[in-house]
Amino acid sequence: MNPIQILMYHQVGRFPAMKAHRATYCDHRRFAAQMAYLARFGYTVLRMDEALACLRGERPTPPRAVVLTFDDGYENFYEYAWPVLRRHGFPALVYLISDLIGQPARWLAADNLATPPLMSAERIRQLRGEGVDFGSHAVSHVRLAQIDTAAIRAEVHDSKAALEDVLGEEVRHFCYPFGSHDRRAVDAVAEAGYASATTCVRAPATPADDPLTLPRKAISFGDNLIGYFWRLHVKNTPKHDFIRRDGQTFAERAAAA
Numbered sequence: 001m002n003p004i005q006i007l008m009y010h011q012v013g014r015f016p017a018m019k020a021h022r023a024t025y026c027d028h029r030r031f032a033a034q035m036a037y038l039a040r041f042g043y044t045v046l047r048m049d050e051a052l053a054c055l056r057g058e059r060p061t062p063p064r065a066v067v068l069t070f071d072d073g074y075e076n077f078y079e080y081a082w083p084v085l086r087r088h089g090f091p092a093l094v095y096l097i098s099d100l101i102g103q104p105a106r107w108l109a110a111d112n113l114a115t116p117p118l119m120s121a122e123r124i125r126q127l128r129g130e131g132v133d134f135g136s137h138a139v140s141h142v143r144l145a146q147i148d149t150a151a152i153r154a155e156v157h158d159s160k161a162a163l164e165d166v167l168g169e170e171v172r173h174f175c176y177p178f179g180s181h182d183r184r185a186v187d188a189v190a191e192a193g194y195a196s197a198t199t200c201v202r203a204p205a206t207p208a209d210d211p212l213t214l215p216r217k218a219i220s221f222g223d224n225l226i227g228y229f230w231r232l233h234v235k236n237t238p239k240h241d242f243i244r245r246d247g248q249t250f251a252e253r254a255a256a257a
């Protein structure tokens with residue numbers, strides 16, 4: 001079947017030219033050009049739940065299928081990304097850190113980066129009303145593979161419960177902070193009942209993937225449209241970078257059901 005490109009954005013906005021840490025910034029004009037590119041060249045932007053249905057074989061996958069994900073829940077999503085997405089009618093999945101709602105992105109200070117504001121609960125509910133999907137990015141933006149198992153479970157379970165309180169609905173999707181995951185983290189995500197979890201492994205998503213370790217492609221500050229095309233279609237990391245072990249693929253899960 002056609003693969004699905006899950007794209008990973010972080011901040012979208014106006015930023016000074018920068019050499020380091022560019023991977024998590026996307027200039028707002030480049031973002032607008034990238035979305036126009038998707039619209040113009042006939043891409044279908046899927047919600048994560050629609051993508052999962054395609055990967056499970058429950059519906060056909062359109063030939064140029066993309067999912068747009070935004071990590072951390074920056075307020076600049078509301079200011080710069082959402083107006084563009086709305087204009088095109090594109091859905092988006094934003095991953096929130098449950099303990100940092102309405103707070104600055106404090107963990108960035110460790111890398112001497114600015115700590116921009118994250119969305120408030122009011123903003124999250126407003127955007128949900130306008131059609132944005134939200135998932136969990138853990139309680140405190142820690143590397144799950146580096147903490148003990150009880151702490152992993154708390155990050156995964158408690159963030160789901162807290163975000164469900166804010167949203168008043170089930171939170172079905174998880175994203176590993178820094179892409180950091182191991183078998184314990186994947187198990188905790190399964191146990192908590194999430195339908196999907198995304199990593200930072202750069203590859204297209206296919207039915208051969210485990211829905212709880214989905215690959216994604218980072219879009220960075222320097223990506224002009226040629227770079228964007230390159231990331232969409234060419235640049236992949238080998239799948240053996242996955243920590244999958246005995247996780248089940250979409251196909252295996254379907255066969256077992």
Ligand SMILES: [Zn+2]
Binds near residue numbers: 071072137141177178
């Ligand atoms: Zn993050």
